[in-house]
Amino acid sequence: MKTENILIIGGTGKTGRRVAKNLTQLGHNIRVVGRKTEPAFDWENPDTYGAALKDMDRAYIVYYPDLAVPGSRNAITTLTKKALEAGLEKVVLLSGKGETEAEACEDIVANSGLNYTLVRASWFNQNFSEGAFLDFVLDGVVALPMPEAEIPFVDADDIADVVSKVLIDDSYNGQTITVTGPQKRTFKEVVEIMAEASNKHIQFVPISIDEFKDGMRKAGLPDSYVWLFGYLFQEVLGNPDNQEVSNDVAKVLGRPAKDFETYARQTAATGIWNQVSVE
Numbered sequence: 001m002k003t004e005n006i007l008i009i010g011g012t013g014k015t016g017r018r019v020a021k022n023l024t025q026l027g028h029n030i031r032v033v034g035r036k037t038e039p040a041f042d043w044e045n046p047d048t049y050g051a052a053l054k055d056m057d058r059a060y061i062v063y064y065p066d067l068a069v070p071g072s073r074n075a076i077t078t079l080t081k082k083a084l085e086a087g088l089e090k091v092v093l094l095s096g097k098g099e100t101e102a103e104a105c106e107d108i109v110a111n112s113g114l115n116y117t118l119v120r121a122s123w124f125n126q127n128f129s130e131g132a133f134l135d136f137v138l139d140g141v142v143a144l145p146m147p148e149a150e151i152p153f154v155d156a157d158d159i160a161d162v163v164s165k166v167l168i169d170d171s172y173n174g175q176t177i178t179v180t181g182p183q184k185r186t187f188k189e190v191v192e193i194m195a196e197a198s199n200k201h202i203q204f205v206p207i208s209i210d211e212f213k214d215g216m217r218k219a220g221l222p223d224s225y226v227w228l229f230g231y232l233f234q235e236v237l238g239n240p241d242n243q244e245v246s247n248d249v250a251k252v253l254g255r256p257a258k259d260f261e262t263y264a265r266q267t268a269a270t271g272i273w274n275q276v277s278v279e
């Protein structure tokens, strides 16, 4: 196997960290970048892109906060141009399943002149243990909108295993891989599964999107985040087409995708859901 120099943008996040671990174990040279790394990489500052891309062969691109936000197109255009100039061979872009706003960025990557694979992910299981919804679980009250939505939650371990494979396997060039879990679950169902796995009282409270957005504003979150969550709840979870389960994880990895029960059991065993919430 050829040893590759692989850049992981967002390499300290939910999927990036796991991709970095996988590819390091396979013997590749990894450069993880984010705002606090050396070299530092900041999506808001294109002057930081060049140092990150220098001497790299391939890159995993995690845009933050989301490809749907204004500003993402310019950033992805600049990054892919610089990647081509720097001599990169291939990129894998993490995108969101059902996010029509993200498709413009997918097109930019597809037309960049680089080899590429697009990985479209459903909502992550790890939002409840490493992301925005952890505090709700710790507080024992998960108040979220869209109670009727059936979401094919996907595990970050599966996304990372798929990304690690398609990033170094050129037979996936030009393909779009849709990664979901093996079943659709409502928020109420996943809350019940987490409660049982952690032996803790956790309640699901259905609220409206406006109530959720008001809560975000009261918590002092910027307007751009409030808009983004409104978009994700309304556009992504509100569209029944986005609730389909995909078989791509099994097709790429030759094993089934992880179900929510397994994620909940493994996560509960770490004790993270039985800690006290830190305000």
Ligand SMILES: NC(=O)c1ccc[n+]([C@@H]2O[C@H](COP(=O)([O-])OP(=O)(O)OC[C@H]3O[C@@H](n4cnc5c(N)ncnc54)[C@H](OP(=O)(O)O)[C@@H]3O)[C@@H](O)[C@H]2O)c1
Pocket (backbone or CB within 6 Å): 009, 010, 011, 012, 013, 014, 015, 016, 033, 034, 035, 036, 041, 042, 043, 044, 062, 063, 064, 065, 066, 067, 094, 095, 096, 097, 121, 122, 123, 124, 127, 131
């Ligand atoms: N979470 C989901 O359910 C979900 C579902 C589908 C798709 N996605 C996509 O996954 C991506 C990541 O979302 P996430 O919320 O799960 O985050 P994440 O990957 O867990 O963490 C974000 C990463 O980006 C870095 N980062 C933050 N701000 C940055 C900036 N200005 N410049 C450079 N790096 C920055 C962070 O490191 P530093 O803070 O150290 O800079 C961290 O490594 C988004 O594009 C999202 O659309 C997420």
